[in-house]
């Protein structure tokens with residue numbers, strides 16, 4: 001049996017699955033149930049200064065795709081709407097009752113040192129294992145100079161992180177907003193400020209849909225809407241990319257990363273860890289199905305690790321990072337072509353339409369024996385994978401590597417590249 | 431013609447030639463052909479449907495179905511492919527406090543295991559099933575899911591078909607059985623020794639539960655093979671490829687279980703001896719006796735018990751060697767009647783009719799089972815209660831109030847019953863137990879078909895599981 005214990009930024013938890021700071025971690029009642037279900041840790045719903053903020057009614061929007069509910073999820077909630085003292089009391093009690101689980105407290109107060117100093121001291125008294133600085137909330141708080149308003153300015157990230165490190169003994173995790181052009185800069189600022197770790201992503205600025213009758217963006221609050229924060233399965237690719245970019249950045253080597261964004265299964269979690277994350281956090285999947293999803297996450301990850309002979313999380317953490325390269329490091333001489341399994345093919349023709357209309361006209365259609373057939377014209381296929389993606393039948397279209405006999409060749413060395421030492425063309429540029 | 435399918439045939443009773451004359455049932459969506467095939471020149475041109483249309487049929491078209499009778503007993507519901515399984519698993523809504531789990535007599539966490547299939551965690555899915563139901567593999571095949579988990583599936587209320595829970599359960603358990611190691615680990619030995627009588631689903635489920643807890647178990651059975659009705663009773667097309675035996679081999683992988691064949695309680699073994707020599711005894715005897723139809727003529731030579739007919743068929747190494755006469759009548763309205771009738775048909779009987787004394791709604795065979803028989807061209811006559819069986823004219827005949835049914839073989843399927851046993855209190859003809867499966871004897875427990883309750887494999891498995899837990903506590907463990 002694989003050992004799932006993690007020590008993230010020095011914080012021990014019995015598995016790498018934490019609940020992200022959000023409604024699931026809003027109060028003792030929830031967190032108690034989450035721990036009973038098996039979650040390794042929580043990041044408590046973001047605390048702020050009293051008096052607490054006020055939330056609107058009608059808070060969530062969602063994108064459903066082809067019958068799958070909540071492929072993407074959007075919210076216009078703010079940080080906790082409960083008094084600070086109530087939260088602190090509950091955090092103290094839960095940490096006392098569940099000493100083996102990670103208890104991290106998310107914080108967001110105005111951008112002045114006194115405010116941060118004060119709340120850090122209060123949190124420290126709860127016995128919490130660490131704090132997470134919420135520099136990510138993209139709505140409501142940013143207009144007040146907090147959340148993403150801080151996270152989008154690397155200097156502010158660095159400054160506040162430094163305040164926190166100098167006024168607290170607790171590990172400081174900086175939660176980054178994806179609503180920036182360069183996530184590496186934000187992570188670097190956190191590191192320069194002394195952060196023990198970063199976590200990402202927070203939600204992405206979004207409008208899920210517009211009600212065409214009331215002409216209101218959704219969720220509609222009395223006929224009007226506002227942009228919210230997007231999360232759920234739809235954002236996983238964006239989060240993975242950002243995590244990977246930080247993980248592969250030489251200047252950030254060794255900075256622990258808590259992966260967040262669209263994680264719904266053990267497989268998603270394993271992907272984040274392979275791309276460098278030291279643990280993961282989950283919000284939408286728990287909000288969709290309840291805390292019991294942890295069951296399959298733990299057993300699935302553990303069984304998969306057993307199958308691969310990884311005995312600890314660290315054994316596969318970051319293994320995909322060296323393979324996450326820049327485009328010009330890819331081998332241009334690698335070739336694969338599509339193959340259609342005629343036994344599995346259900347003759348829907350989607351591959352044909354896609355390739356014929358929008359790609360490389362590499363699928364032939366024939367109707368010889370009264371049945372429709374689709375076959376790849378191998379000489380034409382560029383190996384783009386489009387047909388394999390549009391095919392509704394799993395494993396019907398596979399991409400087969402072709403042996404070209406050519407040595408690996410990247411764009412950096414390619415004769416068509418004017419900056420390559422092997423450039424063979426002429427260029428107008430002097 | 432390619433869309434049409436021959437689904438049944440039988441050798442022509444005239445036996446004129448080896449490969450010449452066959453009686454074929456040729457099924458189109460709307461016509462049924464039931465005519466001799468004559469094959470002088472490779473062209474069979476005298477197919478005639480009931481509407482009188484002549485359908486020419488080339489010999490080559492019927493070549494394949496004539497090849498092998500085993501083909502008729504191939505699996506009724508083939509397994510899902512792994513791609514189909516993932517698609518189906520993703521239909522599951524992952525309901526809270528799920529109705530399907532509530533409907534499962536063994537309390538399997540259905541959404542939990544289905545999520546494992548969807549996420550690619552087969553080992554996790556399998557263990558979730560098997561920890562509640564060590565016969566998860568056979569239950570996936572034999573459970574009437576249409577009245578259990580799938581009946582409860584919320585999809586049926588959302589206007590769609592239920593998630594195929596049974597088929598998904600099979601995917602996960604098949605995966606597990608293909609692994610080299612047993613998924614459970616035995617607790618350290620307790621030194622306790624338990625005797626189980628009856629190696630059917632109830633007995634072996636209890637055996638596994640007790641072996642897991644570290645006890646040693648000896649299972650006695652009067653039959654030469656273990657499995658109970660899984661081996662001798664369930665319809666052949668539900669448990670193909672010797673599945674019953676393979677599943678038991680898997681189950682025994684836990685260790686600590688010894689099987690003793692050809693040992694009969696009442697002859698070779700006595701309750702008193704067992705109670706004296708073992709720390710506890712679990713009776714899982716099933717129902718060894720059958721009910722009689724209660725009419726005259728039942729003892730005529732061509733009147734048989736349906737369960738014996740099925741057992742013979744299940745054990746036949748070569749089904750084509752089994753003799754089946756032309757006209758078969760089955761008396762009864764349950765599972766056994768359906769299974770006996772359908773299998774008689776698949777063996778090649780020409781006319782198979784079920785006589786049931788009440789109406790369709792009262793039939794204990796589910797609608798799906800009834801349809802299964804009907805699509806195999808078994809005829810079911812409702813409100814047809816036999817009043818006597820006679821063979822005065824030399825022809826066997828079942829007589830009801832309104833009709834005479836000539837037959838060559840009559841199969842009696844009017845229920846099994848518990849074979850009486852001395853020394854234990856009995857309730858409604860079966861062994862009386864309390865909620866801990868304890869009988870009136872302090873060291874003896876019982877479960878499965880030999881105690882009151884639903885006669886289903888899954889119920890027997892649950893009884894064995896619960897009894898193992900109760901006996902463990904009785905022995906002062908935990």
Ligand SMILES: Cc1cc2nc3c(=O)[nH]c(=O)nc-3n(C[C@H](O)[C@H](O)[C@H](O)COP(=O)(O)OP(=O)(O)OC[C@H]3O[C@@H](n4cnc5c(N)ncnc54)[C@H](O)[C@@H]3O)c2cc1C
Pocket residue numbers: 572573574627628629630631632633650651652653656657658659660663664665668693694695696714715716717718737740765766769846877878879880884885886887888890
């Ligand atoms: C024809 C038929 C079809 C069925 N089809 C289905 C189906 O599709 N789905 C479903 O869920 N259920 C079905 N059932 C019911 C199901 O098979 C039973 O409910 C289940 O097998 C009961 O398990 P058990 O262990 O209690 O008894 P059994 O399976 O009957 O096992 C009892 C065992 O005890 C042994 N035994 C009996 N007396 C003695 C003795 N004196 N000494 C030693 N050993 C003894 C027997 O040899 C046997 O091995 C069917 C039943 C029949 C008869």
Ligand SMILES: Cc1cc2nc3c(=O)[nH]c(=O)nc-3n(C[C@H](O)[C@H](O)[C@H](O)COP(=O)(O)O)c2cc1C
Pocket residue numbers: 020021022023045046073074075077078079080106134136137175201202203230231232233235260261262263281282283284285
């Ligand atoms: C309703 C809701 C409220 C949230 N509130 C907070 C918050 O208070 N603080 C915070 O740091 N992140 C908050 N988040 C962001 C989540 O913690 C998480 O970063 C994001 O949802 C991405 O993860 P997911 O795809 O698993 O949901 C919230 C998300 C949702 C859906």
Ligand code: SF4
Pocket residue numbers: none
């Ligand atoms: S989940 Fe539904 S019932 Fe619960 S607070 Fe939200 S809107 Fe109300």
